[in-house]
Amino acid sequence: MNKNIYLLIALLLPYITLAGVLKGTVKDEKGEPLPFATVYIQGTTVGTAANAEGEYTLALEQGTHKVTAQFMGFQPKVYTATIKGAETVTYDFVLKEQTLQMKDFVVKANAEDPAYAIIRKAIKRRKFHLEQVKSFQSEIYLKGLLGTRKTPKRIMGQKIEKEDLGVDSAGKGILYLCEEEAIYYARGNKERTIIKAVRESGDPNGLGMSKMPPIVTFYENNVNVFQGINPRGFISPISENALLYYKYKYEGEFRENGYVIDKIKVIPRRLYEPLFDGYIYIVEDDWAIYSLDLYVTQKANLEMLDTLRVEQLHLPLKKDTWVIKNQVLYPSIKIFGFDISGYFVTIYNKQDVNGAIPDTIFSDKISSSYMADANKKDSSYWTQNRPVPLNDAEIKDYKEKDSVRIKYEDPKYLDSMRKKRNKFDAMSLLMRGYGFSTKGYKHRFNTNSLLDGFINYNTVEGLNLTPKLWWVHNIDTSQYLTGKLAARYGFANTHFNAIAKVAYSKYNKKWRGRYWSIGIEGGKYIFQFNNQSTVTPLYNTYTTLVLGQNHMKLYERMNGALTYSHSFGNGFSFSVKADYQRRLPVENTIGYTWAKESKLTDNTPAPLKGLGWGQHDAALLSLNIAYRPGYTYTLYPEYKVANSSNMPLFRLQYQKAIAGIANSVADFDKWRFSIEDDMNLKLAGSISYKIAAGGFLNSKYVGLPDMMHLADNQLLLAAPYINSFQLATYYRYSNTQQLYGELHLEYYLKGLLTNKIPLLRQARWYLVTGTNTFFVNANNYYIEAFGGIDNLGYKALRFLRVDFVYSWNNLNQQTYGIRIGLDPTAAIGISNRDKGAEW
Incomplete structure (x- = not known):
């Protein structure tokens, strides 16, 4: 066996090229290092760079090589290195400053450089x-x-x-x-x-x-x-x-x-x-x-x-x-x-x-x-x-x-840090809520913060407490049980409500973002008629008490639901929901406000008063499909991840109300299809848009919560951009039309014009303009046009925007106003776990 090995080595020896190393420094004539100077084999593109102290190493095969060191502003220097075998050769390059020669040219008055x-x-x-x-x-x-x-x-x-x-x-x-x-x-x-x-x-x-x-x-x-x-x-x-x-x-x-x-x-x-x-x-x-x-x-x-x-x-x-x-x-x-x-x-x-x-x-x-x-x-x-x-x-x-x-990976240290985080902190409860985790983070619990809707006021419940609890149980690294519990008590109407949901989620270890989840929820709770309302409990508390305006319109709902969602990790996802609901009307029980002039209104939205809203049941099936093509992927050693895509997002939503199941009287077919995207125009700025169409294929029985509601807004604070109407009167444009169209368009100039205006360019303020449009027909439409200044703030903290908005509709009603784009809860660090959730 040994003879065979020796024979193999003897046969291969002529073909084995021994490699050596050339090392040293690259400095100027004063002895100062030239950081990241280039060192390469002349006549090739093979080489290296010095480090920040001018130190370099270059692997060289056996033989003679001309090695060049160069640095911007200095004359290159060539060293002939001879490598005899697996050895290290040291050579320190000293570079002279580059001497520039001027071209011969005729000097004329006002001549071009x-x-x-x-x-x-x-x-x-x-x-x-x-x-x-x-x-x-x-x-x-x-x-x-x-x-x-x-x-x-x-x-x-x-x-x-x-x-x-x-x-x-x-x-x-x-x-x-x-x-x-x-x-x-x-x-x-x-x-x-x-x-x-x-x-x-x-x-x-x-x-x-x-x-x-x-x-x-x-x-x-x-x-x-x-x-x-x-x-x-x-x-x-x-x-x-x-x-x-x-x-x-x-x-x-x-x-x-x-x-x-x-x-x-x-x-x-x-x-x-x-x-x-x-x-x-x-x-x-x-x-x-x-x-x-x-x-x-x-x-x-x-x-x-x-x-x-x-x-x-x-x-x-x-x-x-x-x-x-x-x-x-x-x-x-x-x-x-x-x-x-x-x-x-x-x-x-x-x-x-x-x-x-x-x-x-x-x-x-x-x-x-x-x-x-x-x-x-x-x-x-x-x-x-x-x-x-x-x-x-x-x-x-x-x-x-x-x-x-x-030290940080030591289980004892990790557990001590867990216990430290579990300690009660009043400021955390105020801003972010209280969090608690068990050993090994097997179970994690979190509450909502006091400033995130824990204590509210409205004209239906009066002062109300709305504690919420989130729970996560790690079964293993790819399986989770999640839960949420919300309780609610109104001191004026003395109603106690509670609702909960539990879901099991299975994640693909080999493909991040690919998962499926099944859940169940049920209970009785207070909801807004418009489930995409821009009126949050915190804002409504302020407007009701300080301004005497109760924008939030509520109803009580008992429901049980089964949900299933699936994300394929490639831009395609869908969710389905089977839901049975009993909708219960509620009335104002208190009219207390600090405002000198009360503008409080009935709980039923004024534009919808003639629709005969009453208690009823609804059996609902909902389907949501989303797809964004154009994804590429990063393949890590143990898993795959989708990268962001520059293609538009396509979304289809369909909801079917089935009459005759138990006591369900709701009977409609509602759909909506949308396309949205952000387009980078480079020097010309960027455009963001959302185009949507929808309507009712069947509207035999449509309750107030099931109507098509705009994401309307009457607050000074701007509603979410590209999704909302900034001046639209609450519920005025709610409808059951067979077909409607919707457009949200914003053009961000990104300094295209403001860099010509001294004060604006120094402040790095950017112009933005666009429109929000809702259209059914020539007798039913609403349009907003706006222009504003974005990127207000300091250094990296630029989260403020101010717009002037002008609107008109088919009745020739014209309004205008200022909208301030700022999420105050985010700006001061208030946690908002409910963002985008119905409850």
Whole structure:
């Protein structure tokens, strides 16, 4: 056996290539490190980047290699490395500052800067460089780090435990550290990232970023750096219309590997436009991007962040074909007392342009996937394979967070934290409700908060208490029992009501978002006639007591129901409900108000008084179907998750009331079909819309709760946008028509015009306009038109909007008013578990 092994080794030995390592530093002549300098094998695109301290390592096969180190603004330096075997060779690069030469040109009065001629040629070749890449594949290494130079003691009253964050006593330290290795494929509009290895500091199961910071392509007219930092995107300095947005200044040229490189200063023509500032380097004759160092700030409509800097280096792959080699993103933000900054350095190796990519790579709509052991690689793997060495702070962070993790995963520690959270806290009860969990979080209980409808006032019940209890029982990691109990007592009408529901849910462990649930509910409770009413108990309490206006109109209901819902995790879901109800009229029992002039009205909605509302039973079958196509998926090591889709959401609702079952007299067929979507128009802003049609196929007996009700509103606070009518009188447009149409349309300019107005652009306020329209026929319609200002607030806390709304209807009744878009409960941290629920 041993002889065979020796023979096999002897046969393979000539074909085995021993690999060595070249390591060292990249510094300037003053000894200052050049962070993330590029080190690569000359004549190839294979290489690495230095770390933040200028330290680098580069794996080299046996033989002689010319290795180049370069850094923007410095002259590249070449070192000839000879690798004799599995050895480590050390070489420290010292780079000299780049000496720029000025072109010879004739100076004339009012002459155009030479940069413009260069930029025009780059713009002319932009489309060529963009479209020449039909397919692209590359190996990728990413290292991302976010740290803070300052940490607050408290946020909204909550004490910040610095040890939990991993920062020192001065509040400085690393908040997030991650490394990833991946293979990236792109062809046409399809992308696929296969993540080979990932490591997150402090989380052995961490999955990093399934979509690594993208290749920011400046050959596109509109550049998207990170999602969420500016929905409009940013205008490339060589975009088709770049000369309308930028000024340019020629800084000089230098020669490198036979190429003439021009350095151009990029200057925005106007503030508060989505424009870059900085430098771009253009290769003459090819008129391709050689490198760039650009940044944006909040004066360029940057959202969420204070600044973002982008560095890129491109290398020639072949004639006329330049590919990205390194990319570094530097985000920074100051928020809630934190001073956060960091970097995401991405190294691209073994790039292949227009090479064959198997169709199987893009099958099954998978945009990102992880190898089965991607997050199981140990530290020795990363020591051997990471191209960018760790610095001392990063080594320390990995070690410290691993030890802290052991503490936090200790069952005794977890149980002590559970007991701590179980302790009663008056402020929590006031704002968020009281929560309690059993050992191992097998059972969890939560109540509603005192400010979330626990104590209310209305003219039917008077002062009323409405405690609610939620319960979750974890059978295992994929099966749950959930329950909800609501009790209600009115001191004026002395009615006690209670209702409860229990559901069993089964989740697919292999496909997040795929589940089914079956439930039962029953009891007796108070409901509004309009189950999508914008009037909440808290608002009605305020308007009744302070303004003398009782907008909430109620009835009592006894019901029992069976429910089933199913989500397929691919954009398609449906639910069915079988419900038997007994509807009981209730009347006002109290007229107390603090208002000097009472405007209290009967409990039956005034527009519906002539409909003969009375006690009756209803047997109901309801079906809801929702579908949003266009989903792609991320395949994690143990499960699959749907990514967001840019396609519209289609929804169909159908309800059948069956007469003759028990004492049911309700008899109708009601339907509604809607399409809704958000469309990003880049520089032009965005459009959100919902188009709906519906009606009654049969309306033999329709009770007040079953009519088609608008999501109407008469409060100063705006009702939910794209779903509601901001000035519509309550119940005026409730109907049983055979067919109606509904349109909600909003156009967000996202700074398109306000960036031209000094005060508005500095405040970063955005215009919004649109309409809400309800139409049955020429004799029955209601229309609202509105215009307003959005994005009011400070830094990332911009949740305020103000609109002026004007409305008219078929009776030529015209009204107008102001609506303030603000959820005060969310703004001050009040928990609202009932949002969207009927009870």
